[in-house]
Structure formats: C-alpha cells, structure tokens
Amino acid sequence: LLSVSSFFSAKKVVPFKLLDIGEGIQDVTVKEWFVKSGDQVKQFDDICEVQSDKASVTITNRYDGLIKTLHYKIDNVALVGSTLLDFEIEDNSTDVVRNDAGETAKSTENQTIDNSEKSERRSDKVESENITLKEEKVLSTPAVKRIAKENNIKLTDVKATDKNGRVLKEDILAHLQKISADPRVKVTIPHFIYSDECNVDQVMRYRNDVKDSLMERGISLILMTFFIKAASRALQQYP
Structure with a gap:
C-alpha cells in the first residue's frame, strides 16, 4: 500500500x-x-x-x-x-x-x-x-445618460468624439439634432393652446358705420384697433 x-x-x-x-x-x-x-x-x-x-x-x-x-x-x-x-x-x-x-x-x-x-x-x-x-458599455456622464433616457436613445448609437471614447453632452445633443432633422423620424413636440370668446357684434356694427367715411380720408379701420384700445383701458383699471 x-x-x-x-x-x-x-x-x-x-x-x-x-x-x-x-x-x-x-x-x-x-x-x-x-x-x-x-x-x-x-x-x-x-x-x-x-x-x-x-x-x-x-x-x-x-x-x-x-x-x-x-x-x-x-x-x-x-x-x-x-x-x-x-x-x-x-x-x-x-x-x-x-x-x-x-x-x-x-x-x-x-x-x-x-x-x-x-x-x-x-x-x-x-x-x-x-x-x-x-x-x-459606453462611457458617459450622468447628465448624458439622463438626456438619453428622457429621449429614449441608445448611447451605443451616439458617435463619441472624446479621445477616450466617452460620449459627451455635445455628442448626444448633436445626435438629437440629427434625428430631429430626419423627416423619417417623428418628433412629438408638446403644444399649448389657449382660446377665449367674446361678443363683438357692437364693435362690428360701429366699424361698418364709420369705415366708409374713414376710407375717404385714407384711414383703414381694422379690428386690431379696437382690441388695442380695449387692452389699454383694461390696463388702466388693472395695471
């Protein structure tokens, strides 16, 4: 053994x-x-x-x-x-x-x-x-990663200009501008619209009554004239 x-x-x-x-x-x-x-x-x-x-x-x-x-x-x-x-x-x-x-x-x-x-x-x-x-793995800063996440962009698709291969903020902004200019890419931009209505029947009647006489004097009476006058009166009461 x-x-x-x-x-x-x-x-x-x-x-x-x-x-x-x-x-x-x-x-x-x-x-x-x-x-x-x-x-x-x-x-x-x-x-x-x-x-x-x-x-x-x-x-x-x-x-x-x-x-x-x-x-x-x-x-x-x-x-x-x-x-x-x-x-x-x-x-x-x-x-x-x-x-x-x-x-x-x-x-x-x-x-x-x-x-x-x-x-x-x-x-x-x-x-x-x-x-x-x-x-x-793509080298980048937290700010760049936040921009990529908010815009649903893969950092591997972004061309890095840093000598160490790091994606800079300028790189991702340039990439965003490039894809925004591409007509094949649908970019959704939020819009905000505000509207209000008011009755201007009396203003229209007054304008129709005086516009001919003013035209003889070379004056064109447009609706904007009344709007500016109304806004100036409102600002006097509510400065």
Whole structure:
C-alpha cells in the first residue's frame, strides 16, 4: 500500500462592501451590473456601475473567486459600507487527507486535472463574456445618460468624439439634432393652446358705420384697433 497526501483548498464566503468613494457621498444608486451570480471573476474586473448626485463610478473587483449573491437590483439605493455582493474565495488554511490505496490516489489526481481543465474552460468563457460586456458599455456622464433616457436613445448609437471614447453632452445633443432633422423620424413636440370668446357684434356694427367715411380720408379701420384700445383701458383699471 502507498500513502499519498493530497491538499484541498477550503472555500469561504466573504462580503464585498461598498467602500467610501469620497466627496462626502453617503449613498449611491446601482445603475448596472457587469456580473451575475455564479460568475467566476478575477481581481480588477468591473463589478458594477453606481451613480450619486455628483458622479458615476465603476466598482472594480478585489478578489479572485465565485460570485454567490447580488444584494441589490438595478436602481436600488445602496449605502456606503453596505454589502453589495457575496464572494466565495479560496481559504488559506489547508487540510491533509491521507489515502492508503494507490489507485485511489491516482483517481484523485486525474479528477484534479479534469477539474482544473474545466475551471480553465469556464474561466475563459467568463472572461469572454466580461469582454463582451465591456465592449457594450459606453462611457458617459450622468447628465448624458439622463438626456438619453428622457429621449429614449441608445448611447451605443451616439458617435463619441472624446479621445477616450466617452460620449459627451455635445455628442448626444448633436445626435438629437440629427434625428430631429430626419423627416423619417417623428418628433412629438408638446403644444399649448389657449382660446377665449367674446361678443363683438357692437364693435362690428360701429366699424361698418364709420369705415366708409374713414376710407375717404385714407384711414383703414381694422379690428386690431379696437382690441388695442380695449387692452389699454383694461390696463388702466388693472395695471
């Protein structure tokens, strides 16, 4: 019989807390998640984007491990110091397991290699998904995102002029002007109409009585003359 010692790393769950992001900010709104439960992530991967009344911040990862639980949904408010999500990471402590059968040790070794290959394939898949998420993410300011949301515009459709690929306020305003000028795009503009009615029969009779004599003197008596006179009288009583 052959004795073989195998070392297995234990797992532990740790909370990922929202750290102080400065400027006296006490709470933020979760605007976008770049990960989901069950994802295998690495340090410095983008986790989520949060927004305060002063800035929009991308939270990056501090661990290598598996995401267990997301504690907030999109547009939920998170307080500084609260737990955003839970991570399952490798524990530093190790346990020694003794096997007295050589075949069992060989089987364990093969299983470890197989699990390692599966883990690498899963990591490659997760990394590919993270790259896709990053490609779809558009850098912009909270003001630009508000304009896009109010006008139902996808930021991916807006041409960014910033050297870092960030969509500026000028970019989205230019995009709005462009689609407004397109006759194929229906732009709904709210209108406000006020109307009032009054009886001007006496005014019309008086005008008909005097307009001929005034025309002989080269004067054209129009209704606007009476309206201006009425408005001036009203302003004298109600200045």
